[in-house]
Amino acid sequence: MPVLARMIPSPVATIVRHGALDSILDTLADHRVSTSGRVAAVVSGGSGGALRARVGSLLPEADWFTIHDGTLDSAVRLSGELKSGHYDAVLALGGGKVIDAAKYAAGRLGLPTVACATNLAHDGICSPVSILDDIGGRSSFGVSCPIAVIVDLDIIQEAPRRFVSAGIGDLLSNLSAVADWELSHAETGEELDGLATAMARSAGQSILRHSGTVQSSDFTALLAEALVISGISMNIAGSTRPSSGACHEISHALDTLYPARRAQHGEQVGLGAAFASYLRGEKELAGDLAQVLGRHGLPTKASDIGFTGDEFAVAAHYAPNTRPGRYTILEHIDLGKDDLRGAYEDYLKHIDV
Template sequence: MAKKVHIPLQLIIEHRAIPHLFKTQVYEWIKGKKVALVSGSGKTRKVTDQIIDVISGQALDMQVLTCKDNTLDTINDLEREVLEDHPDMIFGIGGGKALDVSKVVGTRSNVPVVLFPTAISSDAICSPVAVIKMLNKSTSMGVKMPQGVVIDLDILSSCPSRLMSAGIGDLLSNKTALFDWELAHRAGKEERNTFASLMANNAVDSFLNLLNREEVDSSQLMKLAAESLIMSGIAMSIAGSSRPCSGSEHLISHAMDYHCGSKALHGEQVAIGVLFAQYLQGQHEQTEALHLYYEKLGLPTHYEDLGYTREEMHHAIRKAPSMRNRYTIFNEYHLSDETIDKILDLVYPDHAKNRYQLTGSSIG
């Protein structure tokens, strides 16, 4: 029996995508309709104003709602406003938080969502998963896929480089996640979807193939990073879970959030988690090669550069397996404190410190 997979009906990734929105199917969708624009604050609001200028003659009515954070309280407030105003479509505009909140509000209020990412700091730009904060802790929840995604490359090019680096960190985690998924399948714990695995793996490989060229155009790299993160999101939709893109490395990041104070961007922490997970998976040579990619991409190679102490990192590793009921490489080992310390020394040597500066910030 064939499986129904939900993917965006419109995917636009190009320069001047917002000024040219009137040429697209998205513009037709809103003809005579009410649109709620869920916007991050700060610079994101300028992007929202650009979108309003383009659609003002097409939409019947527009309502701008500010997404100040991704807490449950904010989501409840925005959902209340949406249900009172009854828009026909939600435009989610901003970084990971605004996009996730838009997906949650759209899912809960049964209103289709079109996302306008202003940064690609994670695979939230197109995925059936949203991260929200409950009781000051981050948690993931399933949501409907967006009906459309519009990525204006001119907007992305003006974002801090840290945000793109974080998105690539999230993308590279597909490799360790797929390794863990295969482990779970072999252990009889979970079924593995081959199509989802192929898509998640090809998303990373296509990006690395371009990166390996002698001359790489930064605009091409940014576009392909966005496309690869979109493919990762679709892989999750095919799988029906985040399994193709989330494994032991994400458990480490979740533990850093939950037990150590969430001091960095999600993709930055995942990138640090990838190094430990890959070593534990026995891919020692790949770990050394990954350091070269990290340096080329501006990714962190040591947890201290993200503001975490050795004690906190040790604690995060210790707590990682308990963060979610998911079979990963952690289930194949009983890690003693001594073993964790030994691997920390090997994976995060002193010479890997001070290569990364926490400059720039996430965009709502």
């Protein structure tokens, strides 16, 4: 019999609601992630203590581990610490650093990860990628997608606003990333996955067209769900292609060239997406992106995150080096620094209209 459908790696449970963590043991048991509750719970060194105090009694059989930074070294160390415990799963309770470190550490041991996101800063909550700091900057590592994603909206409401709205930038950047992928398909023949682009674009459009803000539960629930869908689009593609194009190359370049001045990932890629869309000639999209980013208090200009126009142009010029082999508008137009500087000035005039 021919294979008539494909299997898509995706979480067995996606729970986005108020009080979602209150029934975490039942969730783990119902979905056969862990019937014993014997899990390794990983939290950050900062706000992780308060989180453990809050949910510790709900997980009586758990062992607790702390991750102090988002480095590859720390993730490897965590993996070593988890080795002797015979756990059913690794619970990552925290933001991006905790989830990325836990996904990487669990993957080395063949254990599933349950992502319990405490903020919505980027689409790593359900992606097959861990972003970790390594020598020379941030690196992406392929890992398994989380087996379950739990977003407790009560906890999200308490997160610093900036760590929730940054996810908006990461999702809006899908619209530029998908356009870059389609450009590459047309110019280089790179294979395009229609389902991956449909999901990534839908996730971005749902945020672009929504009039709400992170103050409302409806909007944060949609944001969380869109981040999950964006992560699954990467699982379908088998790469970050549906959500990472020139927008992300520019962000990676800012990280590499100016490591002491990094803004949040979602803030940088949102700005990168608006500029990349302008470079592609999609002026209406560039204007829409800038308008929506601005409405959510996200940067639309390099100066909003402490970079000069010259520094931003240097980063845009360097950007293709960060993802060799990825074809985007930057590789396509192949502009020099001065031309990119000029294009950035034109972009600024355009978004101010």
